Amino acid sequence: MTIVQALILAVVEGLTEFLPVSSTAHMKFTNPMIGVTSTPFSDMFEIVIQLAAILAVVVVYYKKFFDFSRFSFYIKLIIALIPALVFGVLLKKHIDAALGNLYFMAGVMIGGGILFLFVDKLFTAPRIDDEQQVSNRNAFVIGCFQVLSILLPGFSRSAATIIGGESQKLTRKAAAEFSFFLAVPTMLAASVKSFWDVHKEHPDVLGGGNATLLGLSCLVTFFVAIVVIRLFIGFLKKYGFKPWGYYRIVVGLLMLFLLWRGMI
Numbered sequence: 001m002t003i004v005q006a007l008i009l010a011v012v013e014g015l016t017e018f019l020p021v022s023s024t025a026h027m028k029f030t031n032p033m034i035g036v037t038s039t040p041f042s043d044m045f046e047i048v049i050q051l052a053a054i055l056a057v058v059v060v061y062y063k064k065f066f067d068f069s070r071f072s073f074y075i076k077l078i079i080a081l082i083p084a085l086v087f088g089v090l091l092k093k094h095i096d097a098a099l100g101n102l103y104f105m106a107g108v109m110i111g112g113g114i115l116f117l118f119v120d121k122l123f124t125a126p127r128i129d130d131e132q133q134v135s136n137r138n139a140f141v142i143g144c145f146q147v148l149s150i151l152l153p154g155f156s157r158s159a160a161t162i163i164g165g166e167s168q169k170l171t172r173k174a175a176a177e178f179s180f181f182l183a184v185p186t187m188l189a190a191s192v193k194s195f196w197d198v199h200k201e202h203p204d205v206l207g208g209g210n211a212t213l214l215g216l217s218c219l220v221t222f223f224v225a226i227v228v229i230r231l232f233i234g235f236l237k238k239y240g241f242k243p244w245g246y247y248r249i250v251v252g253l254l255m256l257f258l259l260w261r262g263m264i
Contacts, residue, residue: 013224029102041206050221079140106255133172138165143182146182172235
């Protein structure tokens, strides 16, 4: 992987991790378009740069993450994380197969896009506008929605958890913020596991300049993610999911066309 390829992927990750457009699908389709082939390092790279996105969330919401007087905040995140951990372990073979099927991900992008055209009409009269009002039960249900992004790579973890939040009567703002908070333990667990698995098989995976490449890419992802986090909630509150629905349909169809023509 060259430095240009790494920086392109870093920007893509930073732009898409917290948007309801699936960073996984964007990364999987960007790789062949810029000539990145699957190697132990590139596979780990895709997961580990999410750590930079995690840090962006922690920095933007540092007051909440480091307010240790609100212990219930951490309990809610742990409760919401449990379904993803359980299904991630039980369905690992399915997940790996789905991640390798670009046609499947393109179809999920389109299907999710169609859903997003109507999802704003499904949940009305929200009454929870702050994380402190989220109950343990609400957190668990949101965590169950997150499983959709595991079962259906290309659906978007962010979209699944925001929709899950809205189903529990959270406002768009509260649902988006809880989705950001939940991303921290979720992506931390995924990143640590990915790094450990690859490092076990390939102890020299960060040799030959790879560590520098990964570090620089994480820095780029971090700053891009901060911008996205700050802008996204305002956009979501004003416009809802419909614009992202159209975007997903267009991108999904473009993916299918490129696959059909053998261009990726």
